[in-house]
Amino acid sequence: MTKIPFFITSASAGFPSPAQDFAESPLDLNRYLIQHPAATFLIRVTGDSMVDAGIHDGDILVVDRAHIVTNNCVVVAVLDGEFTIKRYCQENGKIILKPANKNYQDIEVAPDRDFEIWGMVTYALHKVL
Amino acid sequence: MFALVDCNNFFVSCERIFNPRLKNRPVVVLSNNDGCIIARSAEAKKLGIPMGAPLHQYKALLEHHNVTVLSANFGLYGDISGRVMETLAHCIEDLEIYSIDEAFLNFAGHTDLHELSVSIREKVLRWVGVPVSVGVAPTKTLAKLANSIAKKSQTGVCVIDNLEEFHKTSMPTIPVQDVWGIGSRSAKMLRGYGIWTAADLMCADDRWLRKKLTIKGLQTAWELRGVACLKIEEVQESSKSIICSRSFGQRITSLAHIKEAVAEYVTRAAGRLRAQKMSVGSIVVYITTSKFIQERYAQSITITLPVATDYTPYLIQHALAAVQKIYVQGYEYKKAGVMLMGLTPKAEKQYTLFSSLPVTEQVSDDLMKTVDAINRKWGQSMVHFAATGIEKNWKVKSERKSPAYTTCWDELLSIKI
Numbered sequence: 001m002t003k004i005p006f007f008i009t010s011a012s013a014g015f016p017s018p019a020q021d022f023a024e025s026p027l028d029l030n031r032y033l034i035q036h037p038a039a040t041f042l043i044r045v046t047g048d049s050m051v052d053a054g055i056h057d058g059d060i061l062v063v064d065r066a067h068i069v070t071n072n073c074v075v076v077a078v079l080d081g082e083f084t085i086k087r088y089c090q091e092n093g094k095i096i097l098k099p100a101n102k103n104y105q106d107i108e109v110a111p112d113r114d115f116e117i118w119g120m121v122t123y124a125l126h127k128v129l
Numbered sequence: 130m131f132a133l134v135d136c137n138n139f140f141v142s143c144e145r146i147f148n149p150r151l152k153n154r155p156v157v158v159l160s161n162n163d164g165c166i167i168a169r170s171a172e173a174k175k176l177g178i179p180m181g182a183p184l185h186q187y188k189a190l191l192e193h194h195n196v197t198v199l200s201a202n203f204g205l206y207g208d209i210s211g212r213v214m215e216t217l218a219h220c221i222e223d224l225e226i227y228s229i230d231e232a233f234l235n236f237a238g239h240t241d242l243h244e245l246s247v248s249i250r251e252k253v254l255r256w257v258g259v260p261v262s263v264g265v266a267p268t269k270t271l272a273k274l275a276n277s278i279a280k281k282s283q284t285g286v287c288v289i290d291n292l293e294e295f296h297k298t299s300m301p302t303i304p305v306q307d308v309w310g311i312g313s314r315s316a317k318m319l320r321g322y323g324i325w326t327a328a329d330l331m332c333a334d335d336r337w338l339r340k341k342l343t344i345k346g347l348q349t350a351w352e353l354r355g356v357a358c359l360k361i362e363e364v365q366e367s368s369k370s371i372i373c374s375r376s377f378g379q380r381i382t383s384l385a386h387i388k389e390a391v392a393e394y395v396t397r398a399a400g401r402l403r404a405q406k407m408s409v410g411s412i413v414v415y416i417t418t419s420k421f422i423q424e425r426y427a428q429s430i431t432i433t434l435p436v437a438t439d440y441t442p443y444l445i446q447h448a449l450a451a452v453q454k455i456y457v458q459g460y461e462y463k464k465a466g467v468m469l470m471g472l473t474p475k476a477e478k479q480y481t482l483f484s485s486l487p488v489t490e491q492v493s494d495d496l497m498k499t500v501d502a503i504n505r506k507w508g509q510s511m512v513h514f515a516a517t518g519i520e521k522n523w524k525v526k527s528e529r530k531s532p533a534y535t536t537c538w539d540e541l542l543s544i545k546i
Binding site for chain 2: 036037038039041042043044045046047048049050055060065066076078081082083084085086099116118
């Protein structure tokens with residue numbers, strides 16, 4: 001979608017407003033949060049296994065499927081047909097999904113399991129109110 | 130060189146993005162109103178479930194094989210389609226969106242076409258999660274054929290780079306009705322003249338082709354020979370007609386309810402008409418009973434409007450007068466439809482000396498713009514015409530619809546972690 005700048009200012013015969021020269025579009029959260037719109041999905045989480053990574057129960061996550069997955073980043077993964085969200089770690093040739101809460105245990109992904117990275121979590125939207 | 134990118138089992142693939150458990154399992158998607166099967170996963174095709182099959186005839190088979198049956202979620206499919214097209218535009222700027230799940234790309238100026246196709250395929254799969262097939266050839270018609278070969282291949286890519294070889298070995302095996310632009314009626318006629326395959330069509334005499342299939346058929350033959358006659362259309366030619374038809378959620382008998390439904394369909398069709406900046410010259414309205422009952426009745430009527438228009442209330446007024454004429458009491462109606470035909474660009478509109486429009490053009494234009502803007506902002510049917518009814522008894526059935534994952538805050542994919 002193309003956005004067309006919209007200027008609310010009327011022409012007057014007197015001295016032009018000095019603000020006119022600085023007319024700019026308002027801040028757009030979409031542009032701040034979403035690098036690849038075609039590849040970005042919003043997902044709601046329930047549970048507290050990622051609380052130390054800043055992901056709380058009820059938060060909305062911005063998930064970018066185009067982003068390159070790096071070691072230790074938080075991913076949405078599909079393990080044997082089930083969605084999960086964990087830290088993706090490659091250690092000694094093994095894939096380990098690590099929670100960010102000491103009450104939960106690491107998940108080692110054995111090579112025979114059906115595993116797929118769905119997307120990378122780039123932001124967590126947390127309601128403070 | 131042209132590429133045709135086609136999404137594999139598109140509707141099913143959209144569902145699988147948000148429901149990975151459907152992977153490698155038979156899945157079918159139903160039409161509006163859960164009537165017919167309109168999309169099948171590869172696994173469902175293997176079970177012998179045909180396209181367009183009525184659900185009630187295949188219930189036993191579906192249950193026996195534990196097939197997942199879903200209602201159509203067109204809002205989701207539309208959103209995913211937009212994402213696929215946007216991703217393709219990232220790869221190749223010169224693109225033509227051909228349908229909800231197909232696009233032509235112009236590969237001119239690129240060298241390693243196989244590698245380019247593979248990278249496009251991988252990108253769409255990774256970014257959006259939809260598997261696609263890519264067919265590449267010197268013309269759009271050949272690219273269509275290449276795509277159907279790609280669909281059956283392991284890699285999902287087929288590049289026709291040796292045209293002579295393709296003409297000699299593949300074309301004689303392709304039935305003429307599988308050629309893009311050859312409809313079933315033309316194919317029947319061609320077979321009557323001994324033209325059975327794409328190779329036969331390619332070798333037919335130019336003058337004969339032109340006489341039998343018009344300039345379009347001649348173009349098809351040239352395109353099969355490898356001469357590009359069709360180019361990438363950046364602005365889609367606006368369609369010649371707009372159709373809005375649907376089955377009712379339950380059978381309805383009263384004229385008042387049918388009128389409400391028809392008014393709603395006219396409203397939707399008119400919205401699309403205005404989006405294309407077109408005016409309409411005539412409307413077809415039809416009503417029909419179920420195909421599966423004894424007492425069948427189906428009737429359609431065409432009204433030619435005194436003046437081309439895009440003004441919804443005026444169209445509703447004419448459509449409702451038409452319904453009144455074809456409605457017969459005593460039947461249980463199952464479906465109604467509206468087709469707008471004779472579309473002309475609004476800018477070229479012809480005026481009659483005695484216009485019968487009830488309001489001045491400026492007023493009607495302003496009103497329609499306001500209605501469209503409100504509905505765009507607040508969702509379909511926020512503002513609607515009273516004729517479309519408030520209760521909507523006839524509203525479509527969609528019992529197994531997946532959530533609006535990408536278009537509704539309350540229906541986002543939820544993951545327990």
